[in-house]
Amino acid sequence: MTGLRDVLQGYVDDGTLAGAVGLVARGDHVEVEAAGSADLERGTEMARDSIFRIASITKPIVAAAVMMLVDEGRIALDDPVGKWLPELASPMVVRTPQSQIDDVVPAVRPITVEDLLTSRSGHGWPPPELMTVPQVAMLAEQGQQKYGRDPQYVSPPDEWMAAYAEIPLLYQPGEAFLYNTGSDLQGVLIARVTGRTLPDFTAERIFEPLAMEDTGFAVPAAGLGRFTGYYGSGPGGLELLDGPDGQWSTMPAFPSGAGGLVSTADDWLAFARMLLAGGGGLLSPESVRLMTNDHLTPAQRHAGTLYLEGQGWGYGGSVDVERVDPWNVPGRYGWVGGTGTAAHLTPSTGTVTIMLTQLAATSPVQPRQMRDFWQYAAA
Structure with missing residues (x-):
């Protein structure tokens, strides 16, 4: 019988991965390898407490931070974001997705807080057939979109927002699911509403209460010995893209709500258990319900198939709505990251699955090692 370690070790032995940590929690029983x-380069062994760049599994954590502000009445889901993000107060929209960037019309309604949470603000990565349109080219050249895995190259939030305001929306607010940008905008929103930086707010309100001691937007000097290298696949095998003393060793000017966090398997497990506990005193049960339920229409899910495989989108993460594969349990919530990470929780069973690797993704389609891990966890 194949065990979890066998699943991980096979991909290390064949050179696909430098290393990996896998975690499957079923209630109080936790299996970690x-x-x-x-x-x-340092010849250090992978360990349960190794620290990873978790990329887009940052998104659910930042969405939870937004919902804390909703619970406190500091913002509402239907609030126009222009109150705090004046750069987006009067957005223009291209007349059709294929239109030139100067062929625009005013937005028919304001962008709301919920539009950011559901990735339907009108900005973001579109279906494949629209990847070459002018508006997407502008996104690709703008700050965080261009340097998503190079945090030290991104402009500070105010400068970043000013540049974003020059890019017309691809769709009217609420009309379409467009990936990624909404989470970065959530991070700026949190900072503007609270008057604090996103790292400070998340540390005080989420990481400290949940004892997520190794989660943040940079790795402190004391943790660099446990920080993993980050690799890409090259013609000669794995190639180092960022070392432990690289871009996550100092705080970036732009802390990315879409993918800027570092963390460990046990830290993300603590976050998942908070959601499974109905908020655990940090969030209201209603906020957890909203986060972990699908908010997309069937047409929006279909258009987002490049990113969503039999899934919808809650707040900050996907929600399984179809049994496409054995691991797709309706209601399973979580997401995947472009640095080779994945984290999900299934409210109906109390299961949490987390896989952390160091390998840069080259496609939104999940790689074989991730699918084998999910297959193991579903058995």
Whole structure:
């Protein structure tokens, strides 16, 4: 019988991965395995407490931070974001998705807080057939979109927002699911509403209460010995893209709500258990329900198939709505990250699955090692 370590070690042995940590929690029973190297250059072994760049599994955490502000009455889901993000107070929209960037019309309604949470603000990555339109080219050249895995190259939030305001929306607010940008806008929104930086707010309100001691937007000096290297697949094998003393060793000017966090398997498990506990005193049960339920129409899910496989979108993460594969349990919530990470929780069973690797994704389609891990966890 194949065990979790066998699943991970096989991909280390064939050179696909430098290393990985896999975690499957079923109630109080937690199975964790680490395989391979945390950093090939240093020759350090992977361990349960190794720290990873978690990329887009940052998104559910930042959405939870937004919902804390909703619970406190500081913002409402139907509030226009222009109150705090004046750069987006009067957005223009291209007449059709294929139109030139100067062929625009005013938005028919304001962008709301919920539009950001559901990735339907009108900005973001579109279906494949629209990847070459002018508006997407502008996104690709703008700050965080261009340097999503290079946080030290991104402009500070105010400068970043000013540049974003020059890009017309691809769709009217609420009309279409467009990936990624909504989460970065959530991070700026949190900072503007609270008057605090996103790192400070999330540390005080989420990481400290949940004892997520190794989660943040940079790795402190004391943690660099456990910080993993980050690799890409090259013609000669794995190639180092960022070392432990690289871009996450100092705080970035732009802390990305879409993918800027570092964390460990146990830290993300603590976050997942908070959601499974109905908010655990940090969030209201209603906020957890809203986060973990699908808000997309069938047409929006279909148009987002490149990113969503039999899934809808809650707040900050996907929600399984179809049994496309054995691991797709309706109601399973979570997401995947472009640095080779994935984290999900299933409210109906109390199961949490987390896989952390160090390998840059080259496509929105999830790789074989991730699918094998999910297959193991579903068995």
